[in-house]
Amino acid sequence: MNVLTHLAQFFSPLGHYISYILAYLFETIFFIIFVMVVLVMMIYLFRKYMARLQLRIGPNRVGKxxxxxxxxxxxxxxxxxxxxxxxxxxLPYKVAPVVVFMGLVLAFALLPYGDFFYIGSLTITHSGVSVILLFAAIAIMPVGELLAGVSSSNKYAVMGALRGVAKDVSFEIPMMISVLALVMMASGRTSSPLNLESLVSTQFIPYGIPEVIGLFVFFIAMVARASYSPFDMAESDSELISGHSTEYTGMRFGLFYMGMFGSIFLGSMMVSLLFLGGYNGPFSSDAGFVYLLIKTMVLVLISFTIWLSLPRIRIDKFVNMGWKYLLPISIINLIIAGFLTLGVGVL
Incomplete structure (x- = not known):
């Protein structure tokens, strides 16, 4: 049982087709509400956490x-x-923030969320190649950032967009190689290793234990993708005002702002699913979503601590880190994964 099935049963007196149309509609509405609540709570948590670290109070006036x-x-x-x-x-100026936000929403829709008590499975999309679809959705977001920078007719925005491209090219390759190592290891345990749910279900022990190098590479790459300090090259406020979003105001700027915090939560959830067992745990048939949420929030707090404690890296050192360090390390990790896959008894 899942959310869609429960909704279809609720609307079943209206007929088979109408009940499923309404079930899909309400499931979509509930999912969008979930994403929006996550984004709002991420920003609130960041402000309160930053204030605590800096011996301030943070938001305390509007509401309890x-x-x-x-x-x-x-x-x-x-x-x-x-x-x-x-x-x-x-046209590209107005479309760019929507492209970024839609890429984020699509990525959230492709994640498996596990079970939650009597509601059952919270997973929305079921696909045999959900790993590929997930990274395809994530790849949409930099396109929106590039459109924003180039279409703004602002040299700071263009420079921010070009830095963003350099960042993505430098870190996406090591990130994908670290995921390829997981797919290789899962291929010996499941017939659909490109399915995220299968990747999670095959983690009798979290892949982050034998694949600790891959976990390190993937986490650093996701931090770089989210573009917060020390990897905020594309939005470097002391050099480029705010990078590709310099010429944006109002809710269009808000979409870029929410996209950054959404990327932090999304990246933390992806690390939890791929390397930390995701929703696996005692009584996961009831509390799987709770396990996933706890692991994700721990990684979110680690990400916020990195953001608030480390200085910005110089752009050339930043790009060199991806090509000269993470790429060789990810290839070494892939070779190790190959040996572990051949010697299944090791796991």
Whole structure:
């Protein structure tokens, strides 16, 4: 049983086809609400966590414990005047934030979430190649950032977009090689190693234990993709104002802002699923989603600590880190995974 089946049973008196149409509609609405709540709570958690580390209070005025501050900020962004650059390339300029946000939402839709008590499975999409689809969805987001930078007619935005391209090319290859090592290891245990649910179900022990090098490479690559300090080359405020989003105001800027925090949560959830066992645990048929959420939030706090404690890396050292260090390390990890796969008895 899953959410879709429960909804279809609820609407079953209306007929088979109508019940499933309404079930898909409401499942989509619930999923979008979940994503929006996650983004809002991520921003709130970051502000409170940053304030605690810096011996401040953080949001505490609007609502109990400042819980309504993010809603107030969202309303402020929606109500702000949209200022459009005079020499912009109109269509890509307006489409870019939507592309970034849609890539994020599609990636969330492809993740397996495990079970949650009587509701059953919370997973929305079931595909034999969900690993490929997930990374294809993630690859949409840099396209939006590139469109934003090039179409803004601003040299800082263009420079930020070019840095973003250099970042993605440098770190995506080691990241994909580390995932390929997992697929190789899972191929001996399942007939569908490109299915995320199969990758999680085959983790009798988390892949992060035998694949600790791959875990390190993947986590660093996801931190770089999310573009926060020390890897915020594309949005370097002290050099490029705010990079590709320099010429954006109002809710269009808000979409880029939410995309960054969404990338942190998404990356943490992906690390949890691929390397830390995901929703596996005692009584996972009931509390699988809870296990996944706990692991994800621990990684989110680690990511926030990295953001708030490390200085920005120089751009040339940043790119060299991907090509000269992470790429060779990921290849070594792939070779190790091959040996572990051949000697299954080791695992």
């Amino acid at each position: 414990f400042g819980l309504l501050q993010l809603i107030a900020d969202s309303l402020k962004l929606v109500g702000k005047e949209t200022i459009l650059p005079k020499k912009r390339d109109d």
